[in-house]
Amino acid sequence: MGRLAVVLGSNAAGPGSERLLEAVAGHGGEVLQRHGGMQGGAYVPPHLIDHAANLRSLQEAGCDRVLAICSVGSLRGEIAVGTLVCPDDFIALQLGITIFGDARGHIPPGFDREWRDPVLAASRSGGGLVLEDGGVYWQATGPRFETPAEIRLLAAHADLVGMTMASECIVAGELGLRYAAVCAVDNLANGIAAAPLDFEQLERDRAENAARLGDALEGLLPELAR
DSSP, rough: OOEEEEEOOOGGGGGTHHHHHHHHSSSSSSEEEBBGGGGOOBBOOOOOOOOHHHHHHHHTTEEEEEEEEEEEESSSTSOOOOOOEEOOEEOTTOOOOOOOOGGOOOOOOOOOOHHHHHHHHHHHHSSSSSEEEOOEEEEEHHHHHHHHHHHHHTTTTTEEEEEEEHHHHHHHHTTTTTTEEEEEEEOOOOSSSSOOOOHHHHHHHHHHHHHHHHHHHHHOOOOOTO
């Protein structure tokens, strides 16, 4: 079996991220920050990320499976800020992303069930935070947040909204990398809460979630990195 890769999102780029980075260190896996920022690099916004280059670098490092950590907004009031979700499907109808230039691009995308199941099992047995099993992720184009009207449209079909995970999952599948995700709900999507979306509050919640994610990964990684 190859190595485990942990791909960190925007929740690893700000306050509270030290705990998250500590949790993924020392387990023999490869760590990649999706938005850059490692070794002093500049932040890359979601619509400009080169997912193929990111994932190929993991493949070249001997990785065969990816645990993606993603920052998301909740499309449902009952999915509260701080919830950790292991989604089981996504919607990204606007995407034309593929590494192929021929008929090989006609493949059904999705999460790898044989890898997703152990992630869920490890969350239940590792003494950390238990992941919510299942949910539909809608990938928006970004980098802006959605309008309340757009959120009402999305909420009729999905549970979570983000800007990167579906692209990453599609490319990972085409490269033969097993892919599963842990989504941290960092905010209620624009229009879901009674109060307007507040960026400063989002940053505070994201920092708290980074610590929660660190706790969850401490329970997950000893089993998953074997």
